[in-house]
Amino acid sequence: MSETMLAALTNIRTAEDMIVAFRDEAQCRRLLESMVWPAGRVCPACGYKRSIAIAGRDMGKRRAHPGLYQCSSGGCRFQFTVTTHTPLHSTKLPLRVWLKGMWLMLRGRKRSTEYPEDACHGDRAATR
Numbered sequence: 001m002s003e004t005m006l007a008a009l010t011n012i013r014t015a016e017d018m019i020v021a022f023r024d025e026a027q028c029r030r031l032l033e034s035m036v037w038p039a040g041r042v043c044p045a046c047g048y049k050r051s052i053a054i055a056g057r058d059m060g061k062r063r064a065h066p067g068l069y070q071c072s073s074g075g076c077r078f079q080f081t082v083t084t085h086t087p088l089h090s091t092k093l094p095l096r097v098w099l100k101g102m103w104l105m106l107r108g109r110k111r112s113t114e115y116p117e118d119a120c121h122g123d124r125a126a127t128r
Protein backbone atom coordinates (compact mmCIF):
# COMPACT_ATOMS: atom_id res chain seq x y z
CA MET A 1 0.00 0.00 0.00
CA SER A 2 1.39 3.38 -1.00
CA GLU A 3 2.05 6.13 1.50
CA THR A 4 -0.49 8.34 -0.22
CA MET A 5 -3.21 5.71 0.08
CA LEU A 6 -2.28 5.07 3.69
CA ALA A 7 -2.48 8.78 4.38
CA ALA A 8 -5.83 8.97 2.60
CA LEU A 9 -7.22 6.09 4.66
CA THR A 10 -5.91 7.67 7.82
CA ASN A 11 -7.66 10.87 6.84
CA ILE A 12 -10.96 9.09 6.21
CA ARG A 13 -10.79 7.46 9.62
CA THR A 14 -10.05 10.83 11.21
CA ALA A 15 -12.95 12.40 9.35
CA GLU A 16 -15.29 9.73 10.70
CA ASP A 17 -13.88 10.34 14.14
CA MET A 18 -14.60 14.00 13.57
CA ILE A 19 -18.20 13.33 12.57
CA VAL A 20 -18.74 11.26 15.71
CA ALA A 21 -16.94 13.80 17.89
CA PHE A 22 -18.92 16.75 16.49
CA ARG A 23 -22.27 14.96 16.21
CA ASP A 24 -24.30 17.39 18.33
CA GLU A 25 -24.07 20.72 20.09
CA ALA A 26 -23.83 19.25 23.60
CA GLN A 27 -20.90 17.08 22.53
CA CYS A 28 -19.23 20.02 20.77
CA ARG A 29 -19.66 22.16 23.85
CA ARG A 30 -18.04 19.53 26.07
CA LEU A 31 -15.17 19.22 23.60
CA LEU A 32 -14.74 22.98 23.38
CA GLU A 33 -14.88 23.29 27.16
CA SER A 34 -12.11 20.72 27.55
CA MET A 35 -10.04 22.72 25.03
CA VAL A 36 -10.69 26.13 26.59
CA TRP A 37 -10.55 24.97 30.21
CA PRO A 38 -8.13 22.00 30.31
CA ALA A 39 -7.55 22.55 34.04
CA GLY A 40 -11.19 23.29 34.90
CA ARG A 41 -13.55 26.21 34.42
CA VAL A 42 -12.22 29.71 35.04
CA CYS A 43 -14.41 32.81 35.28
CA PRO A 44 -13.55 35.02 32.27
CA ALA A 45 -14.41 38.16 34.27
CA CYS A 46 -12.31 37.68 37.42
CA GLY A 47 -10.32 34.46 36.93
CA TYR A 48 -11.97 32.71 39.86
CA LYS A 49 -11.66 28.94 39.54
CA ARG A 50 -15.02 27.96 41.01
CA SER A 51 -18.34 28.25 39.22
CA ILE A 52 -21.65 26.44 39.08
CA ALA A 53 -23.61 25.15 36.10
CA ILE A 54 -26.96 26.90 35.95
CA ALA A 55 -28.22 25.37 32.71
CA GLY A 56 -31.93 24.61 32.77
CA ARG A 57 -32.56 26.67 35.90
CA ASP A 58 -35.45 29.06 35.97
CA MET A 59 -34.10 32.58 35.54
CA GLY A 60 -37.41 34.43 35.74
CA LYS A 61 -38.46 35.13 32.17
CA ARG A 62 -36.52 32.29 30.59
CA ARG A 63 -34.54 29.17 31.34
CA ALA A 64 -30.76 29.28 31.45
CA HIS A 65 -29.41 27.84 28.21
CA PRO A 66 -27.07 24.82 28.12
CA GLY A 67 -23.46 25.51 28.97
CA LEU A 68 -24.21 28.58 31.10
CA TYR A 69 -22.18 28.93 34.29
CA GLN A 70 -22.10 31.41 37.12
CA CYS A 71 -18.94 32.50 38.93
CA SER A 72 -18.94 31.43 42.58
CA SER A 73 -16.95 34.45 43.70
CA GLY A 74 -19.20 36.52 45.98
CA GLY A 75 -18.32 39.87 44.43
CA CYS A 76 -18.53 38.66 40.82
CA ARG A 77 -21.38 36.22 40.06
CA PHE A 78 -20.58 36.70 36.38
CA GLN A 79 -22.56 34.43 34.06
CA PHE A 80 -20.60 32.96 31.20
CA THR A 81 -20.34 30.19 28.62
CA VAL A 82 -17.32 28.59 26.99
CA THR A 83 -17.52 31.14 24.17
CA THR A 84 -17.79 34.27 26.36
CA HIS A 85 -15.05 36.75 25.37
CA THR A 86 -14.24 34.80 22.20
CA PRO A 87 -15.14 35.58 18.57
CA LEU A 88 -17.51 32.62 18.66
CA HIS A 89 -19.76 34.36 21.15
CA SER A 90 -21.00 37.00 18.73
CA THR A 91 -21.86 34.59 15.93
CA LYS A 92 -25.01 32.55 15.64
CA LEU A 93 -23.21 29.64 14.03
CA PRO A 94 -23.55 26.24 15.71
CA LEU A 95 -20.45 25.16 17.61
CA ARG A 96 -20.06 22.12 15.38
CA VAL A 97 -19.56 24.39 12.37
CA TRP A 98 -16.75 26.18 14.17
CA LEU A 99 -15.14 22.98 15.37
CA LYS A 100 -15.23 21.43 11.90
CA GLY A 101 -13.65 24.56 10.48
CA MET A 102 -10.92 24.50 13.11
CA TRP A 103 -10.30 20.79 12.55
CA LEU A 104 -9.98 21.29 8.79
CA MET A 105 -7.60 24.19 9.31
CA LEU A 106 -5.41 22.14 11.67
CA ARG A 107 -5.43 19.19 9.29
CA GLY A 108 -4.42 21.45 6.40
CA ARG A 109 -1.53 22.84 8.42
CA LYS A 110 -0.39 19.36 9.47
CA ARG A 111 -0.45 18.21 5.86
CA SER A 112 1.70 21.03 4.55
CA THR A 113 4.41 20.23 7.11
CA GLU A 114 4.18 16.47 6.50
CA TYR A 115 4.39 16.82 2.74
CA PRO A 116 6.37 20.02 2.08
CA GLU A 117 7.13 18.87 -1.48
CA ASP A 118 3.48 19.48 -2.36
CA ALA A 119 4.20 23.19 -2.29
CA CYS A 120 6.93 22.79 -4.96
CA HIS A 121 4.86 20.96 -7.59
CA GLY A 122 4.24 24.16 -9.49
CA ASP A 123 7.98 24.88 -9.82
CA ARG A 124 9.03 21.40 -10.86
CA ALA A 125 8.04 21.74 -14.51
CA ALA A 126 9.78 25.09 -14.86
CA THR A 127 13.15 23.90 -13.44
CA ARG A 128 13.26 20.62 -15.40
Ligand SMILES: [Zn+2]
Pocket: 043, 044, 045, 046, 047, 048, 071, 072, 073, 076, 077, 078
Ligand atom coordinates in the same frame (compact mmCIF):
# COMPACT_ATOMS: atom_id res chain seq x y z
ZN1 LIG B 1 -15.91 35.88 38.42
